[in-house]
Amino acid sequence: MQERSELPPTAPGDGPLPLSRASLLGRLQGIAAAPSLDDLRRGVAALRADLDGPAGEPRPARPDDEPLAFTPAYLAGELGQIAAALTLDRARYYVGRLIRAAQEERTGKINDINLNRWKEYDDIFTDSLWQIDRRDRSGAHSADYWGNFVPQIPYQMMRRYTRRGDWVIDPFAGSGTSLIEGQRLGRNVLGLELQEAMVRRARELVAGEPNRHGCVADVVQADSAAADYRALLARHGRETAQLAILHPPYHDIIRFSDDPRDLSNAASTAAFLAALGAVAERVAAVLDRGRYLALVIGDKYARGEWQPLGFLAMQELQARGFTLKSIVVKNFEATAGKRTQRELWRYRALAGGFYVFKHEYIFIMRKR
Numbered sequence: 290m291q292e293r294s295e296l297p298p299t300a301p302g303d304g305p306l307p308l309s310r311a312s313l314l315g316r317l318q319g320i321a322a323a324p325s326l327d328d329l330r331r332g333v334a335a336l337r338a339d340l341d342g343p344a345g346e347p348r349p350a351r352p353d354d355e356p357l358a359f360t361p362a363y364l365a366g367e368l369g370q371i372a373a374a375l376t377l378d379r380a381r382y383y384v385g386r387l388i389r390a391a392q393e394e395r396t397g398k399i400n401d402i403n404l405n406r407w408k409e410y411d412d413i414f415t416d417s418l419w420q421i422d423r424r425d426r427s428g429a430h431s432a433d434y435w436g437n438f439v440p441q442i443p444y445q446m447m448r449r450y451t452r453r454g455d456w457v458i459d460p461f462a463g464s465g466t467s468l469i470e471g472q473r474l475g476r477n478v479l480g481l482e483l484q485e486a487m488v489r490r491a492r493e494l495v496a497g498e499p500n501r502h503g504c505v506a507d508v509v510q511a512d513s514a515a516a517d518y519r520a521l522l523a524r525h526g527r528e529t530a531q532l533a534i535l536h537p538p539y540h541d542i543i544r545f546s547d548d549p550r551d552l553s554n555a556a557s558t559a560a561f562l563a564a565l566g567a568v569a570e571r572v573a574a575v576l577d578r579g580r581y582l583a584l585v586i587g588d589k590y591a592r593g594e595w596q597p598l599g600f601l602a603m604q605e606l607q608a609r610g611f612t613l614k615s616i617v618v619k620n621f622e623a624t625a626g627k628r629t630q631r632e633l634w635r636y637r638a639l640a641g642g643f644y645v646f647k648h649e650y651i652f653i654m655r656k657r
Contacts (some may be wrong), residue, residue, distance in 0.1 A: 313357060314349035314391055321384040326377045329384075335587045339545070363409045399531070399580065401452050406527035413448050419619040419651075420460035429469050429498035437463045438536050438585055442619070442651065443470040446534055450581045451476050453502065455531040456522070458575070460513035460568050465491030467534050468506040475502030479521055479530070481513045483519045484546050491614065502541055512550045514567040518575045527606040532574045537565055540598060542589050554648050558596060566605045577657050582611060587621060595643070599650040611654035 316336050323329035339346055340361075367387045390405045402410060405411035424430070424439040441465060442458075451457060453475040459467040462480030464487060471478035472495060475591075482488045491508045500506070505525055522528060535619075536555035538545055540561045545553045555561035569582065576582065584606060586599045607613060638645050 306361050306364065307348060308357045308359060309347050310355045310357040310391060314388060316347055317384055317388050317391070320371075321381050321388070323377075324379060326374070329377065329380050333368050337365070337368055349643075351593055355518045359391075359406075360409055363406070366408065387503075396452075399450055399452065400448065402448070402626050404550065406460050409495070414445055414617075415521075417615065417617050420615055421620060428473070429494045430466065431464060431494060437466050440466050440470050442583075442585055443467040443534055444474070446532065446581075446583045447471060447474050447476050448534045450583075452531075454496055454504070456527055456529070456531045458518065458530045458572055460533070461534055462491055462508050462574060463487060463536070465506075465508060468495045468508060469498050472498050472500050472502070472506045474503055475504050476532075477525070477527075479504040479510045479518075479525075480508035481521075482508055482517055483510070483512060483548055483551055484485070484534050485510050514550070514552075514564050514571070518570065518571055522575060529575050529577045530572075531580050532631070533576055534585070535565075535568065536585040537568070537602075539587050539589055542587075557600070558591070558601065561598075562601055562605045565602055566609050568613070569606050569609045573656055578656055580604070581614065582654040582656065584654060586652070587646060590643065593641075593643075599652070603650075603652045603654075606626065607647040610657050612657060613652065613657045615653040617651035617653070618648050619639075619651060621647050 316332075320329055320336065321330035323332055336347075367383070367390075371387070373379050374383055386405075390403075394403055394406045396402060397404070402413070419441075420438055421441050424440045425441055425444075425623055430440050443457075447457060447470060455476055457467065457471055457476050457478045459478060459480045462468065462482040465480065468478045468480050468491060470476075480491065482491060490507055491535040493507070495506045507521075509521060511521075518530075519528065522530065538551070540555060540558060541553055543553060545551055548554065552564050555564055559571065569584075572582065584602060586602050588598045589596050601615065603616075634645050636644075
């Protein structure tokens, strides 16, 4: 069973390179003190040769040598930029930046991203258009539940908006995708799910994922629009959470149950939005001020008319105490059944004058 770390994915043999912090800093400080650009470049070339050669300086020489891990790609890129500098001052600036990356960790209040080493985070998206070709099926993840979202979404949200040990709430837990990702990343997740069968399935899947960080992945059967979130958190000695991820039904596109409390059974779009707003309001009550809620939702057609369900839902949350931070548009890959009818859907689109849905939204909302 595959496990993922918080380091960017690397090719075989390109994992973190163990280095001696003291030795590397000494070499870099010597390079920065070079009297000329040519001397500085020779120092960089010598360091690169040592890094590419047999394990020696600046690798850890003793068990008590303080370790430092850089990915080879990152270190090669930084050293290459230093060597390519056109002036001594600019080269020294780049050396100083690498020294800071080796010496200091600079993280924000809401995540573990070390901004002194920001180039290493190739796995974290920063653009507003996400092209995800296939869902992550590693570990305990399963695609057998037609309402679950790709695991890459909670992965990205937790990386950007939480620190290890933080608490995440997922009021539409489904088969436990967010809980599995939280367990992998060392985030505690409280999930709520209306259907008893899905609660059992989620617990089963989560139990199959290694819990390397000893975190909590708790899924309970409850109506997310009426649950006492504070009491549910209190069972774990917590009062608040630091992130919420909401992936509700896209109203009645898929009927998930016969339960009238199920949002997919809402009598109208207005009723659906009101119920979603009630969920967001209860979540907001236990979400720390200034922290984030991610709403994952798409639009729908009704009676031949495109309904901007996503933006209507966004506005509902704005009315419930959230401000809009970002909008992500993610490609939406068809279900297996619809893929087999691709030509039919293309014909219908041409005949009916509409466009086939190929995207959904991730609204990043901030609690006031």
